[in-house]
């Protein structure tokens with residue numbers, strides 16, 4: 001098997017990065033009000049296997065989308081990427097794609113999945129473009145061969161930032177492979193951790209430019225940093241994205257309506273309402289802005305992330321979630337399926353619910369009240385599932401990008417266990433992935449380390 005031929009100098013390793021939800025402020029964000037997004041414990045996992053020196057190939061094995069393609073390293077357009085005026089370094093600040101580099105990648109990205117229908121092929125081409133742009137920018141023609149195997153527990157296209165988490169994984173893996181990242185380490189000086197997270201984040205943004213065209217940067221920032229971020233557009237200038245390093249881990253129910261939505265349609269709806277009822281719409285958008293500011297004040301208050309702080313303030317945070325949903329309903333971006341979720345959850349009184357993201361379908365989140373009965377939650381989950389909703393019990397404020405180097409778990413009293421590529425590829429569903437390699441699932445497993453922002 002290919003894995004057996006790994007060079008001992010470069011062990012098989014794994015990186016992981018979270019998805020996100022918008023907790024406060026969607027839609028108002030379009031009109032320059034702040035929004036808060038937080039990392040969730042649904043994550044992407046990328047296993048990187050180094051091949052023997054004789055195998056001069058790089059293979060992308062993205063299981064969730066069925067992409068499996070191998071390129072010969074020597075046939076990639078290194079000459080275009082290595083021109084002195086084009087050459088970028090791991091520390092370069094890249095905030096736009098170079099059309100000449102994109103053009104050079106195009107035939108290689110378009111070589112994937114030739115036999116598939118156009119719709120599916122487009123998804124593959126997008127992922128391949130992001131990978132090749134990062135690989136050719138950060139790696140070198142002398143690079144050994146690699147296999148990149150990706151699996152994610154984040155549903156794709158549900159507004160949960162799955163593409164950003166994939167890009168954060170790719171960026172972190174490539175930067176680790178060229179040995180430009182140190183740590184993460186508990187004693188790492190805060191400034192060093194900050195620089196490294198930002199480096200991962202910047203290159204992940206480049207990947208997002210390839211997959212999404214015009215990303216805001218919020219998804220890759222929250223995925224790289226973990227916890228939460230505040231995002232604010234600023235007219236024609238670049239938006240500001242500020243990490244909130246003190247966001248606690250809070251249990252959350254994430255419920256997918258499984259009803260497809262278009263962000264653009266929902267944003268247009270609000271624009272239409274604003275055109276016809278300007279003052280009314282402005283006052284709703286201002287209301288959302290105010291409640292987001294109130295949440296921000298709470299989150300950044302001293303001791304908020306302590307156990308005491310959370311129990312003191314959870315009710316306030318929950319109320320803001322409930323009010324935020326009410327405003328979004330007034331803007332016309334809810335959906336009967338989202339209202340059905342809210343109704344079912346409200347009857348159980350287990351927490352506070354709002355739609356998250358653009359609305360019109362997509363997902364809702366429920367922040368749990370303290371001390372909810374497990375049986376009540378299970379009963380609710382059964383009722384939701386019976387009506388065709390998909391449920392994820394997750395955590396808000398999860399860790400950001402992390403690494404398991406080498407990809408071996410040392411379990412107390414049970415010795416060590418190498419992550420087998422075949423087992424990883426075939427782990428059944430999200431539960432299987434989490435049981436095999438999950439971050440935070442087996443708390444007694446040593447190994448996973450996270451870059452953490454302290455400043």
Ligand SMILES: Nc1ncnc2c1ncn2[C@@H]1O[C@H](COP(=O)(O)OP(=O)(O)OP(=O)(O)O)[C@@H](O)[C@H]1O
Pocket residue numbers: 044062063064065122123124126127150151152155156157158159160161162163164166211219
């Ligand atoms: N698990 C995954 N494996 C491989 N590629 C992925 C995965 N998730 C997303 N992608 C890539 O990202 C592209 C964009 O994904 P899409 O915008 O539909 O989802 P998303 O990022 O989850 O959504 P959003 O940005 O609204 O949160 C996909 O076409 C695919 O190329």
Ligand SMILES: C[C@@](O)(CCO)CC(=O)[O-]
Pocket residue numbers: 022025026027028029030159263267357358
């Ligand atoms: C609806 C919106 O506010 C969030 C969509 O995830 C749109 C945006 O901010 O670009």
